[in-house]
Amino acid sequence: xxxxxxxxxxxxxxxxxxxxxxxxxxxxxxxxxxxxxxxxxxxxxxxxxxxxxxxxxxxxxxxxxxxxxxxxxxxxxxxxxxxxxxxxxxxxxxxxxxxxxxxxxxxxxxxxxxxxxxxxxxxxxxxxxxxxxxxxxxxxxxxxxxxxxxxxxxxxxxxxxxxxxxxxxxxxxxxxxxxxxxxxxxxxxxxxxxxxxxxxxxxxxxxxxxxxxxxxxxxxxxxxxxxxxxxxxxxxxxxxxxxxxxxxxxxxxxxxxxxxxxxxxxxxxxxxxxxxxxxxxxxxxxxxxxxxxxxxxxxxxxxxxxxxxxxxxxxxxxxxxxxxxxxxxxxxxxxxxxxxxxxxxxxxxxxxxxxxxxxxxxxxxxxxxxxxxxxxxxxxxxxxxxxxxxxxxxxxxxxxxxxxxxxxxxxxxxxxxxxxxxxxxxxxxxxxxxxxxxxxxxxxxxx
Amino acid sequence: xxxxxxxxxxxxxxxxxxxxxxxxxxxxxxxxxxxxxxxxxxxxxxxxxxxxxxxxxxxxxxxxxxxxxxxxxxxxxxxxxxxxxxxxxxxxxxxxxxxxxxxxxxxxxxxxxxxxxxxxxxxxxxxxxxxxxxxxxxxxxxxxxxxxxxxxxxxxxxxxxxxxxxxxxxxxxxxxxxxxxxxxxxxxxxxxxxxxxxxxxxxxxxxxxxxxxxxxxxxxxxxxxxxxxxxxxxxxxxxxxxxxxxxxxxxxxxxxxxxxxxxxxxxxxxxxxxxxxxxxxxxxxxxxxxxxxxxxxxxxxxxxxxxxxxxxxxxxxxxxxxxxxxxxxxxxxxxxxxxxxxxxxxxxxxxxxxxxxxxxxxxxxxxxxxxxxxxxxxxxxxxxxxxxxxxxxxxxxxxxxxxxxxxxxxxxxxxxxxxxxxxxxxxxxxxxxxxxxxxxxxxxxxx
Numbered sequence: 001x002x003x004x005x006x007x008x009x010x011x012x013x014x015x016x017x018x019x020x021x022x023x024x025x026x027x028x029x030x031x032x033x034x035x036x037x038x039x040x041x042x043x044x045x046x047x048x049x050x051x052x053x054x055x056x057x058x059x060x061x062x063x064x065x066x067x068x069x070x071x072x073x074x075x076x077x078x079x080x081x082x083x084x085x086x087x088x089x090x091x092x093x094x095x096x097x098x099x100x101x102x103x104x105x106x107x108x109x110x111x112x113x114x115x116x117x118x119x120x121x122x123x124x125x126x127x128x129x130x131x132x133x134x135x136x137x138x139x140x141x142x143x144x145x146x147x148x149x150x151x152x153x154x155x156x157x158x159x160x161x162x163x164x165x166x167x168x169x170x171x172x173x174x175x176x177x178x179x180x181x182x183x184x185x186x187x188x189x190x191x192x193x194x195x196x197x198x199x200x201x202x203x204x205x206x207x208x209x210x211x212x213x214x215x216x217x218x219x220x221x222x223x224x225x226x227x228x229x230x231x232x233x234x235x236x237x238x239x240x241x242x243x244x245x246x247x248x249x250x251x252x253x254x255x256x257x258x259x260x261x262x263x264x265x266x267x268x269x270x271x272x273x274x275x276x277x278x279x280x281x282x283x284x285x286x287x288x289x290x291x292x293x294x295x296x297x298x299x300x301x302x303x304x305x306x307x308x309x310x311x312x313x314x315x316x317x318x319x320x321x322x323x324x325x326x327x328x329x330x331x332x333x334x335x336x337x338x339x340x341x342x343x344x345x346x347x348x349x350x351x352x353x354x355x356x357x358x359x360x361x362x363x364x365x366x367x368x369x370x371x372x373x374x375x376x377x378x379x380x381x382x383x384x385x386x387x388x389x390x391x392x393x394x395x396x397x398x399x400x401x402x403x404x405x406x407x408x409x410x411x412x413x414x415x416x417x418x419x420x421x422x423x424x425x426x427x428x429x430x431x432x433x434x435x436x437x438x439x440x441x442x443x444x445x446x447x
Numbered sequence: 448x449x450x451x452x453x454x455x456x457x458x459x460x461x462x463x464x465x466x467x468x469x470x471x472x473x474x475x476x477x478x479x480x481x482x483x484x485x486x487x488x489x490x491x492x493x494x495x496x497x498x499x500x501x502x503x504x505x506x507x508x509x510x511x512x513x514x515x516x517x518x519x520x521x522x523x524x525x526x527x528x529x530x531x532x533x534x535x536x537x538x539x540x541x542x543x544x545x546x547x548x549x550x551x552x553x554x555x556x557x558x559x560x561x562x563x564x565x566x567x568x569x570x571x572x573x574x575x576x577x578x579x580x581x582x583x584x585x586x587x588x589x590x591x592x593x594x595x596x597x598x599x600x601x602x603x604x605x606x607x608x609x610x611x612x613x614x615x616x617x618x619x620x621x622x623x624x625x626x627x628x629x630x631x632x633x634x635x636x637x638x639x640x641x642x643x644x645x646x647x648x649x650x651x652x653x654x655x656x657x658x659x660x661x662x663x664x665x666x667x668x669x670x671x672x673x674x675x676x677x678x679x680x681x682x683x684x685x686x687x688x689x690x691x692x693x694x695x696x697x698x699x700x701x702x703x704x705x706x707x708x709x710x711x712x713x714x715x716x717x718x719x720x721x722x723x724x725x726x727x728x729x730x731x732x733x734x735x736x737x738x739x740x741x742x743x744x745x746x747x748x749x750x751x752x753x754x755x756x757x758x759x760x761x762x763x764x765x766x767x768x769x770x771x772x773x774x775x776x777x778x779x780x781x782x783x784x785x786x787x788x789x790x791x792x793x794x795x796x797x798x799x800x801x802x803x804x805x806x807x808x809x810x811x812x813x814x815x816x817x818x819x820x821x822x823x824x825x826x827x828x829x830x831x832x833x834x835x836x837x838x839x840x841x842x843x844x845x846x847x848x849x850x851x852x853x854x855x856x857x858x859x860x861x862x863x864x865x866x867x868x869x870x871x872x873x874x875x876x877x878x879x880x881x882x883x884x885x886x887x888x889x890x891x892x893x894x
Contacts, residue, residue, distance in 0.1 A: 257700075257707065311751055318743040341701065422772070
C-alpha cells in the first residue's frame with residue numbers, strides 16, 4: 001500500500017496521469033483506496049480522485065464520512081487543483097477524466113457560490129456551451145414517501161435562499177430523479193396525502209452534456225420554467241431555469257446573426273466591443289474571401305478576349321453576381337435558421353431541395369425577364385438571351401448552394417451558420433461568372 | 448331618449464360610426480346610457496359600447512348588474528360583432544375605438560377560452576405584435592388586507608385550472624395592480640401575517656400596447672417568469688408568461704434572420720411553407736434589387752471606353768464589389784441585431800460611427816495590401832495602386848453605410864432589419880463601381 005502511495009505521488013508529480021488512469025483499480029479494496037486518498041496532500045488527492053473510474057469514484061465518495069467528503073470537494077475546486085487542471089489541454093482533460101459521479105457534482109454545486117461556480121465549471125468536465133455549464137443548484141427536492149405537509153415544511157426550510165421555486169423535484173434516497181412537479185401542486189393537494197400520490201412520473205430532463213440550444217428547444221416545447229439536469233445514471237445534479245434559457249436563446253441568436261455576416265462570435269455585446277475585438281472578429285473571413293474572390297478575377301482574366309470583343313458583357317457582371325448572391329443568401333439564411341431552431345432536421349434535405357428548385361426556377365424566370373429586356377436595349381437579342389438564360393441558371397444554382405452548404409456542414413457536425421451570406425455570395429459570384437462566360441462564349445462564338 | 452335610440456340605430460345601420468363617436472356623451476345620465484344600451488339589439492349594443500369614450504364606458508359597465516355585464520361581454524365577442532368589426536380597416540378601428548376599460552378587458556379574457564381568445568384579440572384594439580395580443584388570464588390575484596392563509600385559501604380555490612401560478616398578483620378592490628409576488632413568498636410567510644406585510648411594492652409591468660419585443664427585454668432583464676399587463680390606468684388586465692415570451696424571442700429572431708436576407712416574414716415555419724409562400728416572400732426584394740443593380744450596369748456602361756482601354760480593370764470588379772458588400776453586411780448585421788436586442792439605442796450613433804471608421808480603415812488596409820499585390824502581377828503598378836486605394840475607400844464607405852442605414856431606419860421608426868445584407872450589398876456595389884472608376888479614371892487619364 002505504501003509503495004502504491006509513493007508510485008502515485010511520483011506519477012502525479014511527473015504529470016504522468018495516463019499511468020494512474022490505467023491502474024487496475026478493481027483489485028483494490030474500497031477502504032484502502034479511501035485511505036490512500038486521505039493520506040495524499042490536497043492537490044494530489046483531487047487529481048487521484050478525478051482519475052478514478054466513475055463507478056469507483058462514486059463508491060469511494062460514499063464511503064467517506066461527511067467531513068472527509070467536504071474536504072475532498074474543497075480539494076477538487078481548490079486554487080491549486082484548478083491551476084493544475086486548467087493547464088491540461090481540453091482534449092487531454094476529456095480523455096483522462098470521466099464524468100464526475102452525480103452525487104459529487106450535485107454536492108459541488110451546492111457548496112459553491114454562483115461566482116465560484118463560474119470559475120470551476122470547466123472542472124466538471126462539461127463541454128463549453130453545454131447544459132452542464134448553465135445549471136445551478138437552485139432547487140428543492142423531496143421524497144415520494146413524505147406526506148405533502150412534510151414536503152411543504154421541507155420546502156419552507158430549504159427555499160429561503162432559492163430564487164425560484166416553481167418546480168419541486170422528487171428523488172429517491174440516491175438522488176435519482178423520479179418526478180418534477182409545480183409548487184402549486186403541493187399547495188393544491190391534501191396536506192395528509194403522500195407525495196407519491198400526487199406524482200405523475202412524467203417529466204422531461206436534460207443531460208449535463210446536452211448542448212444549450214437543446215435546453216431552449218425543450219423548454220419551448222414543454223413550457224416548463226425550469227428543467228432538471230441529470231447525470232448519465234439519472235441522478236439529479238442541477239436545474240436550468242427559464243431566465244438562463246432566455247439569455248441563451250438571445251445570445252445564440254445574436255451569435256448566429258453575426259456568423260451569418262461572417263463575423264466571429266463577439267466576447268462582449270456590440271456596444272461594449274472595442275476596436276481591437278471588432279477588427280479581429282471581422283478580418284478573418286474578409287481576408288479569406290478576398291482570396292476566394294481572386295478566383296473570380298482569374299475567371300474574368302481567362303475570358304479577357306471574349307470580354308474585350310463584347311464589352312457589353314461587362315455591364316451585367318455585378319447585376320448577375322449580385323442577384324445570384326441575394327437568392328443564395330435567402331436560401332442559406334432560411335436553411336441555417338430552420339436547422340438552428342430544430343424546424344429542419346438533416347434528414348429532410350431531399351424534400352427541401354425539391355421545393356427549392358421550383359421556387360428558384362420561378363424566381364429566376366421573373367428576374368431573367370427583367371434583365372433580358374435591359375439586355376435587349378443595351379446589346380441586342382443575343383445579349384438579351386445570354387443574360388436571361390444566365391440569370392435563370394444562376395438563381396437555381398445559387399439557391400441550391402444556399403440549401404446544400406448548410407446541410408452539408410450540419411451533416412459533418414459543423415455549425416451550419418458558417419454558411420454565411422458573404423461566403424455564399426462569394427461562391428455564387430465565382431460560379432455565376434463561370435456560367436455567364438460559358439453561356440456567352442457558346443452564343444457569341446460557337447453558335 | 449327614444450329619439451336618441453332611433454338615431455343611434457340608424458347610424459349603426461349606415462355604419463356611420465363617426466357620428467356616434469362625436470355625440471356629446473357627457474350630457475347624458477349614466478342610467479339613461481345603460482338603459483339605451485340594454486334596449487338595443489346585440490350587435491348594436493356591442494358597437495355602441497365600443498364607440499363610447501373610455502371613461503364613460505367604464506362607468507356604464509360598472510353600473511350594469513352581473514347578468515347584463517356578461518351579456519354585454521358576450522355581445523362584444525359575438526360572431527356578428529366580430530364580422531362587423533373585422534370588416535373595418537385597421538386604421539379606422541384604431542381611430543374609432545378607444546382602449547377598452549381595464550375591468551372589461553380583464554373580464555373578457557376570463558370569459559373566453561384560449562381558442563376564442565385568439566380570434567377576438569383584434570377586437571380589443573391592441574396592435575399586431577403588441578403585448579395585448581399575447582396576454583392571457585392565467586393568474587390569481589389577492590388583496591393586501593387579506594391574511595396570508597386567506598390568500599393561500601383563495602389560491603387553492605382559484606388555481607386549479609391555471610397552468611402556472613409562479614407569481615401571485617396583489618390588487619386593490621378596483622383591480623389596480625399593487626404588487627407581484629412569487630408564490631413561494633406566501634408559503635414561506637407566517638400564515639397569520641397580512642399580505643400587505645410581505646409586499647415590497649416593487650414590480651415591473653407591461654402595457655398592453657407595448658411591443659412584444661419589450662416583453663422579451665423586460666423578462667430577460669428582471670428574470671421573472673410572468674409579467675403583469677396593465678391598462679393605461681394601472682388596472683391588471685392579464686399576464687404574459689415566460690413560455691410565450693420565449694416563443695416571441697425565437698420568432699422575432701427568425702423573422703429578423705429572414706429580413707436580414709431580404710425574405711419577408713413567413714407565415715409558417717420554413718419546413719411547412721409552401722412553394723407559393725416561399726416564392727412570394729422572396730420575389731419582392733429580389734426584383735427590387737435587380738432594378739437597383741441596373742444602376743450598376745449603367746455605371747459600367749458609362750465608363751465603357753475606359754474599361755475597353757484597360758480591360759484588366761474588369762478583373763477586379765467582382766472582387767472589389769464583393770469585399771465591400773461583405774464588410775457592409777458585417778457592419779449592418781452587428782448594428783441591426785444590437786438595435787433589436789436593445790444593446791444599442793439610436794442616440795449612440797456617433798460613438799458607433801467613430802469606432803467603425805477605425806475598424807474599417809484597419810480592415811481596408813489589410814485587404815488593400817492583398818489585392819494590390821495581385822494587381823501588381825496582373826496589371827502593373829498603376830493598377831495595383833488603383834485597386835489598393837479603391838479597396839480602402841470602399842471598405843470604409845461600406846462599413847459606414849452598414850451602420851448609418853439601420854440607424855436611419857430606426858430614427859424614422861422603420862424596422863432597422865430592412866437594411867438586409869442583399870440591400871446593403873447592392874447599394875455598396877453601385878457605390879464601389881463609382882469609386883473604382885473614378886479613381887481609375889484619375890490615375891489612368893488625368894495623372
